[in-house]
Amino acid sequence: MEIVKTIKLIHDYIVRDEEGNETGKVRAIDGVDLDVAPGQFIAVLGHNGSGKSTLAKHLNALLYPTEGQVILDGFDTTDESHLWDIRQEAGMVFQNPDNQIIGQVVEEDVGFGPENMGVPTKEIWERVEESLKAVGMWEFRKKSPNRLSGGQKQRVSIAGVIAMHPKCIIMDEPTAMLDPSGRHEVIRAARALNQVEHITIILITHYMEEAIYADKVFVMDEGKIALQGTPREVFSQVDRMKELHLDVPQVTLLAHELRKAGLPIPEGILTSRELALALGLQPKETGSAWD
Amino acid sequence: MLKDVTLGQYYQTDSWMHRLDPRVKLLGTLSYIIILFVVNSVPGYLVCGAFLLVCVLLSRVPFGYILRGLKTIMVLLLITVLFNLFLTPGEPLVSFWKFTITKEGLTFSIKMAVRLIFLIIASTLMTLTTSPNQLTDALESVLGPLKKLHVPVHEISMMMSIALRFIPILMEETDKIMKAQMARGADFDSGNLINKIKAMVPLLVPLFISAFRRANDLAMAMEARCYHGGEGRTKMKPLVYRKGDVGAYGVLCAFLAACIVIRVMGV
Numbered sequence: 001m002e003i004v005k006t007i008k009l010i011h012d013y014i015v016r017d018e019e020g021n022e023t024g025k026v027r028a029i030d031g032v033d034l035d036v037a038p039g040q041f042i043a044v045l046g047h048n049g050s051g052k053s054t055l056a057k058h059l060n061a062l063l064y065p066t067e068g069q070v071i072l073d074g075f076d077t078t079d080e081s082h083l084w085d086i087r088q089e090a091g092m093v094f095q096n097p098d099n100q101i102i103g104q105v106v107e108e109d110v111g112f113g114p115e116n117m118g119v120p121t122k123e124i125w126e127r128v129e130e131s132l133k134a135v136g137m138w139e140f141r142k143k144s145p146n147r148l149s150g151g152q153k154q155r156v157s158i159a160g161v162i163a164m165h166p167k168c169i170i171m172d173e174p175t176a177m178l179d180p181s182g183r184h185e186v187i188r189a190a191r192a193l194n195q196v197e198h199i200t201i202i203l204i205t206h207y208m209e210e211a212i213y214a215d216k217v218f219v220m221d222e223g224k225i226a227l228q229g230t231p232r233e234v235f236s237q238v239d240r241m242k243e244l245h246l247d248v249p250q251v252t253l254l255a256h257e258l259r260k261a262g263l264p265i266p267e268g269i270l271t272s273r274e275l276a277l278a279l280g281l282q283p284k285e286t287g288s289a290w291d
Numbered sequence: 292m293l294k295d296v297t298l299g300q301y302y303q304t305d306s307w308m309h310r311l312d313p314r315v316k317l318l319g320t321l322s323y324i325i326i327l328f329v330v331n332s333v334p335g336y337l338v339c340g341a342f343l344l345v346c347v348l349l350s351r352v353p354f355g356y357i358l359r360g361l362k363t364i365m366v367l368l369l370i371t372v373l374f375n376l377f378l379t380p381g382e383p384l385v386s387f388w389k390f391t392i393t394k395e396g397l398t399f400s401i402k403m404a405v406r407l408i409f410l411i412i413a414s415t416l417m418t419l420t421t422s423p424n425q426l427t428d429a430l431e432s433v434l435g436p437l438k439k440l441h442v443p444v445h446e447i448s449m450m451m452s453i454a455l456r457f458i459p460i461l462m463e464e465t466d467k468i469m470k471a472q473m474a475r476g477a478d479f480d481s482g483n484l485i486n487k488i489k490a491m492v493p494l495l496v497p498l499f500i501s502a503f504r505r506a507n508d509l510a511m512a513m514e515a516r517c518y519h520g521g522e523g524r525t526k527m528k529p530l531v532y533r534k535g536d537v538g539a540y541g542v543l544c545a546f547l548a549a550c551i552v553i554r555v556m557g558v
Contacts, residue, residue, distance in 0.1 A: 060515050084517050092515040099505050100512035104424055104456050111527035116517040124527045146459045160516065 003073050003168050003200050004036040004059055004090070010067040011054055011223075028054040030223035031068070036202065036216075038167065041194045043211035043231070044204045046220035047245040052204045055220070056172040059202065060092045073167060088117060091161030093171040097153035098145075106148075106156050107132070107141040113164040124163075131162035134197065135189045151182025155189050162193065168200040169193070175207060183207065208235070208249045212270045219244060236268030251275050302419040308350035309420045312536040313429035319543050320417045326550045327406045335553045336405055342546050343409055343416075350420050360415030361408065368407055375400035427452045432530050445521030453509070461502060468497050 011029040014022055028051045036042050046052040057063040058070050061077040073089050075082040091113075094100045103109030107128050114124045132138040135155040145153055154174050161169055171190060175183040187203075187210050194201045203210060211217050217234045219227035221244045227234050235241070235248045238256040247253070255269035255278070269275045276283035308316075323342075330339060347357060361368075381395030421429070431448035438444050469479060472493065479490050 057511075062511055062515060084519070087515060087517045092512075094508065094512055094515075096505075096508060098460055099508035102453065102456065102509070102513060102516075104452065108424070108527060112513075112518075113516040115525055115527055116519065118523045118525050121525060121527060121529055124525065128527070145456075164516065 001074065002035045002071075003038045004034060004202065005071045006032050006034040006055075006058070006068065007071070008033060008068040009055075009058060009065050009070060011051075011058065011063065012066045013054075028223055029058070032220075032223070032225055034218065034225070036168075036200060038200055039194070039198045040200055040215045041191070041213065042200070042202045043214035043217045044202065044220060045206065045208070045211055045217060045234075045246060046204075047206065050220040051223040052220050053172050056092070056170050056202070056204050059168075059170050060090050061086045062092075084117070088113075088164050089167045091164055091166035091169045093154070093157050093161055093169065093174045095173045095176050097150055097157055097177070100157050101145045101153060101160075104144060105141075106137065106143050106145060109145060109156060110141075110160045110163050113160055117164060127163040127165070128159075131159040132156075134162055134193065135159045149182060150178040151185035154178065154182065154186045158186070158189055158193070162197075162199075166199065168202065170202045170204070172204050173206070174203075175205065175210065183210070206246075208247055208252075212249060219246065221245075231270060232268035235270060301422045302352050302356055304351055306349060306351040306420070307535070308346065308352075308416075310535070311420075311539055312530060312532055313421050313425040314432055314530060314532075315536050315539050315543070316417050316421050317426070317429045317433055319539070320413050322543065322547055323413050324410050326547055327409055329554055330550050331402065332553065332557070335550060336402075336409075338546070338549055338553065339409055340405075343412055346416060347412070350416060352416070352419050356419060357412055357415055360411055364407075364411055368404060371407065372400045372404050375403050423455045424452060427455070428528070428530055445524075449521075457502075457505070460505075461498065464501060465494065465498055468494055 009029055009032045010027065012025040012027050015024045015026055017023045030051075032051075032055060034055075044052050044055065054063065058065060058077065059072065061070075061072075061083055064078055070077040072086050075086050075089075077086055101109050102112050110128045110131055111124050114127050119127065128141075129138070132141055135158050137152065137155050137159055140148065140152065140156075145156060148156065157174075158169070158171075169190075174190075175186050178186065190201050190203060191213060193199045203214065205211065212231045212235070214231055217227075217229065217231050218225050219234060219241070226244055227237065227240065235252045238248050238253060241248050248256070249270060251272050251274075252269055255265050255275050256267070259265045259267065263279070265275070265278045269278060273283040323339075327339060330336060347354070376392055376396050377390050379393055379396035379399050381393035383391045384394050384397060385392045418426075427448045430451070431444055434442070434444045434447075469477075473479065477490065477493070479487065479494075482490075
């Protein structure tokens, strides 16, 4: 059974004028069908305003469908009686790390979710320890979040979600406000959770490099799913991606241009290592930060 | 510049006073302040002073830190003393020009000064030895009975702790906006007070907008993490009384009783 499933999901935002009267509707999501199997690493790509953040909020019952259905691990998100089950099973990491950390000390913030769920005190401490260790932030447990770097703050946010023992984590552009090393930290933590703990990850991003290790990529455009498939399938369609105002990873673009110029290279090269091998060169072992 | 402001004045060290349950400290400080206005004789003040001195020694906070708290209210203290000194009617002691110092005025102003100094040292000591977090927890627990009267105790303490969490963030943001405006020629430093206040207005507008946006984001993040008010919530760091705390209550009660006895006996 799919862990996350949306059926013909439609979401309209109501536009109001200054007096609060309805003046129109904007369709943010338009008939999206999404199927995510447990344990998958999913990337959702899309340019600004393509509806990807709105989609994310539907998966955690922060927004409700205008039409269609969202089913999370068998629960319909409109079913109020399972609201807290849904929010516990589908953890959410947001864009701005400052605006989602509630505690004044790292460990207190991680304990916030379990506290809300009514977990006994002793177990909260166990959960806090295991989740901080899972993201490599255990030694910072007594620090104030204000003293951490962006990447570290975001890892604390992820730990706060893991402490609730979710089956699935939805990350809504968790790296958008971070520097390259912070981005790398967060993505590495997300991939480790997926591979070691087998937590389903839905990563919403507009950095193409972050999507190349996903099991499946969805590309959204104007509220619809424009492209889907493995990263290789998606990124090999360089021209289609350009139409959707998206880049492909730089290596893929280079390979595409070389191929157009006549070199015998396959489509859908994702890493510099693959490109080097395709060109018959010995790849350097250092590689890019994303290898 | 704004980054240097530390909120609350928690002095981090490990002492008996620091480890004391925050509820004991909160209730202790409150009752100490009340009792300061009950005692009105020299022996009474000596007992109060001795009690305070023991507390200060137990806290292992340097005296300088505690006296710093007094500096800020020095002006207020002087005004109070002067008003009481000159404006209390009674038996004249010294008289010059239009002013008369009366005997009653002198004793009353000394009393007032001692009371205020003790009061401020006591409350400074509490904030120095209790982190803001513990203080909000203690407040929630002490005000707990008010829940029956539908006072949103949990919500109030949650708001307080969120406010504490966001003060440094908003400070940083203010600093950023100020620098951005200074880079475009805004002048925050010159001119008289009114001009300075006027210069703050364009600072406050973006700050407010961003604060509201943050509040919105935070509310969503809290909901996403199953926050639904205080009901059915467990505590990661519950407040539990230990033996030392019970002992402290005992000592506090003995002290309060002694003060009341002194007052009643009129020593």
